[in-house]
Amino acid sequence: MSWFFRPFRTLQWRLTLTYVLVTVLTVLTLEGMLLAALDLIVVNAPQHSHSLVDQIRPIAAESSAYLSKGSPNAAALNLLVQQMRDSRYILSDEAGITARTANTMLVMVLDVHGNVIASAPDSGTADPALKLPGTGDNTSSGGTSSAQQAPAVRDLPQSRSIIQAALAGGMQDASLQKLLPDGRTVVFASPIEDFSHQVLGALFVEAVELPVPRVSFLNSTWFVLLPSAILLTLGAIFVGTIFGWLTARWLTSRLRVLTGAANAWSRGDFGAVARDSSNDELGQLAQHLNSMAAEIEALLQERQDLAVIEERNRLARDLHDSVKQQVFATAMQLAAASNLLERDPGDAAAAHTHVAEAQSLTSQAQQELTALIQELRPVALEDKGLASALEGYLTNWSRQTSIAASIRIQGEQETSLEIEQALFRVAQEALANIARHSHATKVDLHLLWDRAGLAMTIQDNGHGFDVERAAGKGTGLWSMRQRISAVAGTLQISSSTAGTQLEVRVSHPQTYPGLLPTGRVTVDQDAGEAPLTNEDTTSKLRSQA
Structure with missing residues (x-):
């Protein structure tokens, strides 16, 4: 049966079915209310009385033929009254629906003298007390009795008055019709x-009202109402199906327009428009969706513009923190070589050393530019961790600037690339500033991994600077703060005449077990010592771990 209910899973057929059910229920409810109203009208309708005299007047006219001779x-009259014995008479009705009837109990035909000529049921033994009055002594002029004995008649005085009024030729119902005191018998x-x-x-009738059960108008007419209800229901189903299907089709077609526009927007095509010119709720929804799509498109465009600006800023910071510093160091090496040649033209070996350092720095700058172009991580971080990269960079920096440097590493752990790159660039900028401005003779760099995250501290013994005044000048400090803020870290700088301390702390989201044993690792590079090679640094780290 699932194939039968499958169409009703769609909104169009659900709306159609709902429309049909509502229409059918409405029609049946209205029909029921109408019939109930008619029933109330019939119940409260006044009683319409019928003249009993008018109902027997045609029979009285017919019996005149048997009395005119x-x-x-008597035989014909007896046959006539016997036929009337089974008659019923209508007393009243309610709007022609429910009738009160009376069943015949006694019928008599009397001559002009009041003698009973025929009666039904037949009379029995004469009872002088019940003898009807007449104008004579109940005998014909010839002395022979032509009348039957009078049957028993209830409430004889009222019956006598009615018979007397009829024999007198009365035509008024009030004198020819009486309801007896029992409330049920009428004569x-x-x-x-x-x-x-x-x-x-005269034709005389005594009848007793039959008990009539109370029958509702609805109960008496159900067999008529049932076919009409069936026809109305079928008609409502037909009409409701047609109009429901058309209405549901109109609504679903409008919803398909909104769905198509939403699908286009989900693919990034904000040129699509939900076209609905109506002013109802769906039309207003389409207008709101179009406005929302336009706002989203503008927002995405703004985000793209901001992304471009952010990327330019990042490239500016990278160039400032890497290539610019290396170019500056190259210039220092070339200036040192030039000074040596000026003081002692014969000391070509020393000048050649500075030129070689300048060439090395130029090569590093070229590699950094290549890495920036390819949007790679810093060259120093390739295939290395932050600790190894900073160790190698600090060794080379100390050799180039003749400033003693030491590095301490504690609890090294694997760290995300973004955090490593940010701290490496901040260390580059800080060491460059020390070389240019601090006149320091010693630098200490400390890396610490703990449960809170990663901390890096750089301490020098230079003459210091005014941190507040330097905050709005140049791009160095601004670049460092931007990088640390991008990885949800903090940067604090304190400076005095005794030196400057820079502290960075970053809470990295995921840490791993330490790759190296927790302890104090120190690498010292004195200004007068020979430059350390990578192999020397590695062996020194392992010996002091």
Whole structure:
């Protein structure tokens, strides 16, 4: 059965089904309310009474033919009253729906003298107390009785008055129809007249009202309402399906426009526009989405511009911290070689040493430029950790500047490339500033890995500087702060006439077990000592670990 419910998984068919159900329920509810209102109207409708005299008047006219002759036709009259014995009479009804009826109990035909000629049921033994009054003594003029004994009639006085009114030719229902004190029995009579309107006798009827159960208008008409309800339901289903499908199709087509625009925006195509010119909720949503897409496009463009600016700033910092420093050192080496040649033209060997250092620095600058162009990490960090890179760089720096330097490494751990690069560049800038401005004779560099992260301290014994005044000048300090801020670190600089201390602390997100045993590692390079090679430095580190 899953194939049957599969279409209803879509929004269009769900909306269609909802529309159909709402339409059917609305039609059935309205029909039920209408029928309930009709039922209330019928229940509260006034009773419409029927004239019982008018109901027997045609029979009285028919019986006149059997009384107009000199001798009444008793057999025909008895047959007539026997037929009336099974008759029912309508007392009243409620808007033509529910009727009160009375069942015939007694029918009598009397002549003009009040003698009973025919009756149903048949009379029994005569009872003088129940003898109906007449104008004579209940005998014909010839002395022979032509009348039957009068049957028992309830409440004889009222029956007598009705019969007397009928024999007198009365036409008013009030005098020809009476309800007996029991509230259920009614007696009524009609005069029997010939064509000349001469009274020939009277037709008398006694009837008892039948109990009528209370029947609701709805209960009495359910067999009529059921087919109409079925037809209305089928019609509502048909109409609801058509209009529901059209409405749902209109809504889903508009939603597809929004979906297509959203898909285009997700691919980065912000030129797509959700076109919906209506002013309803979907139209307003489309306008808001278009505005949001335009804002996102502007924001992305701004981010791209900022990324370009940031990349330019990064390149500026890298050039300042690497190539510029190496060019400066190269210039110092060439100046030293020039001074040596000026003082002692014969000392070519010493000048050649400075020229060789300048060539080495030029080669390093070229490599740094290549690395920057290829957006690689600093050359000194390639295939090395931060500690090894700083050790080698500090050794070369000490040899080039003739400033004694030492490095201490504690608890070395593997660190992310971004943090290593930031600290390496900060160390380069700090050592360059020491060489240019501090007139220091000794530098100490300390690297410490602990649970809090990584700390680097650089201490010199120079004459110091005013940190606040130097904060807004040049790009050196600004570049260092930018690099440390980029890796969520802190940079503190304190300076006095006794020297300057720079401390960097970075909380790296992930640390690993120490690669080297925790301890104090010191590398000293005195100004007067011969330059250390990488092999010498490595052996010295291992011997002091």
